[in-house]
Amino acid sequence: MSSPEDEEAKQGNLLRDKGDFDGAIAAYTEAIRLNPENAQPYSGRGQAYLRKGDFDKAIADCNKAIQLDPMMAEAYCCRCDSHGRNGEFDKAIADWAEAIRLDPHRAEAYCTEAIRLDPLRAEAYCARGLVYGQKGDLDRGIADCTEAIRLDPKSPQAFRARAGLYRKKGRFDKAIEDLTEAIRLDPRDAGLYRGRAYACFKKGEFDKAIADYNETIRLDPKQAEAYCWRGWSYEKKGDLDKAIVDFTEAIRLDPESAEAYQYRGCAYSSKGDHDNAITDLTAAIRISPEAGVLFYARGYSYRQKNDNAKADVDFAQAEKLGYKPKSGGVPSPGEG
Numbered sequence: 001m002s003s004p005e006d007e008e009a010k011q012g013n014l015l016r017d018k019g020d021f022d023g024a025i026a027a028y029t030e031a032i033r034l035n036p037e038n039a040q041p042y043s044g045r046g047q048a049y050l051r052k053g054d055f056d057k058a059i060a061d062c063n064k065a066i067q068l069d070p071m072m073a074e075a076y077c078c079r080c081d082s083h084g085r086n087g088e089f090d091k092a093i094a095d096w097a098e099a100i101r102l103d104p105h106r107a108e109a110y111c112t113e114a115i116r117l118d119p120l121r122a123e124a125y126c127a128r129g130l131v132y133g134q135k136g137d138l139d140r141g142i143a144d145c146t147e148a149i150r151l152d153p154k155s156p157q158a159f160r161a162r163a164g165l166y167r168k169k170g171r172f173d174k175a176i177e178d179l180t181e182a183i184r185l186d187p188r189d190a191g192l193y194r195g196r197a198y199a200c201f202k203k204g205e206f207d208k209a210i211a212d213y214n215e216t217i218r219l220d221p222k223q224a225e226a227y228c229w230r231g232w233s234y235e236k237k238g239d240l241d242k243a244i245v246d247f248t249e250a251i252r253l254d255p256e257s258a259e260a261y262q263y264r265g266c267a268y269s270s271k272g273d274h275d276n277a278i279t280d281l282t283a284a285i286r287i288s289p290e291a292g293v294l295f296y297a298r299g300y301s302y303r304q305k306n307d308n309a310k311a312d313v314d315f316a317q318a319e320k321l322g323y324k325p326k327s328g329g330v331p332s333p334g335e336g
Helices: 004-018 021-034 039-052 055-068 073-085 089-102 104-117 122-134 138-151 156-168 172-185 190-202 206-219 224-236 240-253 258-271 274-287 292-304 308-320
Strands: none
Touching (some): 004 021, 004 039, 021 039, 039 055, 073 089, 073 104, 073 122, 104 122, 122 156, 156 172, 156 190, 172 190, 224 240, 258 274, 258 292, 274 292, 292 308
């Protein structure tokens, strides 16, 4: 037999689906009064507030639902939608990523229902496109993002979302086109420059990548990842000294970044400074002891120092962890 609060919540669902949002809110409120520790009525009431257009109250209810049940994907979906309507796109993207992680099928259904209720809502198409991308259906994802752009050609988030899907397909030229348009619409978003820099890097256009990482760092100087990737771009150009400076700054900003230690260690190794290489790679191994590439890279430096016993131990551990070297030299940054 259903509890009184469950009956009130069911009534709220029925009223909400009929479009009686005030009635639904009253029913959910009674369910909450009867049992304030149940997350479901908060989520339901949040959705009613969202449909009514009261986005701040929707966010407050979703916050409470997530506090009570951090695994409730529908509450993240609702809060994402509410943040998007409020223009808080970074928060919306974070919530959407969590909703997809928790339950991609529910996230897709939520977006499809949002589109059915309001087929002119660009953000619903954009969100569903991201769900399709998460599921590996990149073409359908791109089609949804394209529809979002048609409905709202001034949305940098729609261009950014489609760029991410193009990037997954390896279509870096198309990704760069979309990110360039997103940057034109929102030139203060460091993430857009970082995304375009990555696409340029993957195309081997290292000078363009460095220019975009420069802008990323100017807008957000605490992004350790941007220093790492700019350093890697310098390394690809053969400028090891500049690469080491950038990796050092990345480590200062994020002392637990195994990648930054790995990249700087490999740069030192390429310069022939195997003592510093071993120090950095040992630090990386402490942080990420399951990465076979780190043992191989350190083994390489031990071999260059003629410390063959330690080299053999590291090579054996790399093999045990499943790492197979692409060449006999220093592993490139990013190998693993």
